[in-house]
Amino acid sequence: MTTTALPRVTPAQRRSRLVRRHLLAPALRKETVEAVAEALVGLHATDPATVYLTAAARMHTPTAAAIDHSLYHAPNGTPGLERIRCMRRTMFVVPAHLAPAVRSATVRDAHRQRAATTAQLGQALGWDERRCAEVETAVLAALTTHGAATAAQLAAEIPALREQMVTFPGKPYQSRQRVSSPILGLLAAEGRIRRSRPAGSWTSAQFRWAPARPLRAVPPAEAKTQLARRYLTAFGPATVADLKWWTGWSLTDTRRALAATGAQAVELDEGTGYLLPEDIEDIEDLGGRDGLHGAEGAGPAVALLPSLDPTPMGWRHRDWYLDPDHTKALFDRNGNIGPTIWWNGRIVGTWAQHPDGHLNHHLLTDPGGQARTAIEAEIDRTRAFLADTRVTPCYRTPLERSLTT
Template identity: 70%
Template sequence: MTALPRITAAQRRTRLVRRHLLAPSVRAKAPEAVADALVGLHATDPATVFLAAAARMHAPTVGAIDAALYDTPAGTPPDVPVLARIRCMRRTMFVVPAHLAPTIHAATAAAHTDRHRPHALTQLHDALGWTEHRYATVEQTVLEVLAARGGATAAELADAIPDLREGIVTFPGKPYQSRQRASTPVLGVLAAEGRIRRTRPAGSWTSAQFRWAPARPLPRMAAAEAKTELARRYVAAFGPVTADDLKWWTGWTVTDTRKALAATGAQAVELDEGTGYLLPEHLDSATEDTPEPAAALLPGLDPTAMGWRHRDWYLDPDHTKALFDRNGNIGPTIWWNGRIVGAWAQQPQGHINHHLLTDPGSQARTAIAGEIGRLTTFLTDTRVTPCYRTPLERRLWAPPSTTRTAN
């Protein structure tokens, strides 16, 4: 039997730095190029999108990232920015290149779309006695209000449509029971069906209070074709990957993962974790030139930090508890040459506090200081606190009056 080509952890880290734009020489000019390189940017936390893009851009500005998210370029269809915010992989929010949105939606979320409406109707019927007719009437009113105003937040819609203000209890009797307005399931269904979309938020770029606006549903694509294309793009950006990595990243079943991976024509290679896969055209570049030594400060939920199921080749397992919360969400991290070496947090007064989990050497410490300065310049007077707090991030965030700096 012919032995599989072997790719070492060091070679994988070299590829990570280059493909994920984590060195100055390979940074992008525009935020859409960052999203394209990584397939998509995690968007559950609105700040992650801006910070993930800024870390990989030559000269990042909030204005450039904001424009890519919300403004329509000249010569393109109206109301279609270059980046689209959609629920997709693992049923979580991502910002993806608009031209890829139909493919990604068909590969990940389209199969679940038809379930949202019956679920919401059952929820509102059981909690509030809504009939199907009442639900349809409220929904139509929402669309009419948005069309008339051009856009509105959920709170503004609730002010205009009293039915949306009615309260419901989700998961009654469970430890995670919560209360929400009827607007949540109604707007959720319209968004899942592509009939409305999130636009520029009320407040700063860190705000999660998005405005809603009318939208055109994404074009339909065959699921199998879309999954093959998404798998191909993932392997191109993150490869070599294991089948388990692809399954975890997409949220697919084992069967769908195997079919899509096989359809890409990816070639098997040997990794420390077992069998991995690379696209045939990338086999020769598996040992590509190493970029210059480079540091990067990445935000919580960054797509690189969250991009693989198996992470030992870039993250010391002993550091997992400090960097992740109980649900598996990673906090802000410091990288050196494709490996996580520390964490950072912005304190309430604006100072970027950081802690190194291992000593990467004087060259790395100098580069990290430079990246802290670059991030400080980008943030100006903005304060960023991750949506998902991790043990080390909380400790670094604590004001100087309650803890000593970890620099």
């Protein structure tokens, strides 16, 4: 019996595709935040500064004011972007037209979060479902009245939100937090409230909360298929484990959604990967190129990406763009990545902003003279974008910390 070998996609071909699809070369940059979000499916938004730095790294002439306008000043009241809690219960900024599918595809996470939050509040404070519902109703009423408010402003009006609870009792990382945090997080996960403009600069984490905009309903199976297809368009070829990790779905849901896309199996170093049929020819055209070095019209592929950027956070298996020996220096203990320097589709270093505004960087490998020159130019571009703004990642990594001192 004869078996047909799967098409082979090499790490070099994957890096070439990564550079093109993730806009990691100066010639590939876009004019707007909306175009960047469209290319990447969504922008990680847990750290408020990440959205701005992710977009700026991929825009021709970025300014904080232009990015701010895209995020908070939609023309005619019709948003081009939506900030929602979705994949892996993480905050993302996604294209508005994709938001209904993203919400429907991840609603199961919200159900699990409600069960966990209710149990946590019951154990810590003796709250039952009725008490939780009363507080949630009060929050929604206050936001309807005021339009938008910070957690502190809501807590000043709703005494129950000021109650404190112990999280992770008995653990080394035990802490106390106000009830406002899990309640607002749950309402956001369920799409009943949304993050609005922060109370401060674009680096501020003191977000205002506002009533959520209604999103049309999409059947969950259809939504999962649509999201899986968008993921493969931007991140493929990818393994089942990659898609499962990125979405937070169960293995069964992941396999069903992947099958529904009609994706074609390909051979990767990590095992079997999947690529949309229309992208098979695209991979073949890349040949053995590494990144876009020497590709017509593209030039060197250099980028400075912020912590939690969607590119390095897009796959479970990362050896094809990240040396495993560098993982501990770049990630914290919870799997959050710090700022990274990219050259031709590969992570070659990290960077950080010193309190005086200077950008320090450290190369984990020597990418060569041309790369070093391009990296210096990109550091100057990033410094110009930041101007007088100081940015400290929400999640600190060992090497990033060392570069700030």
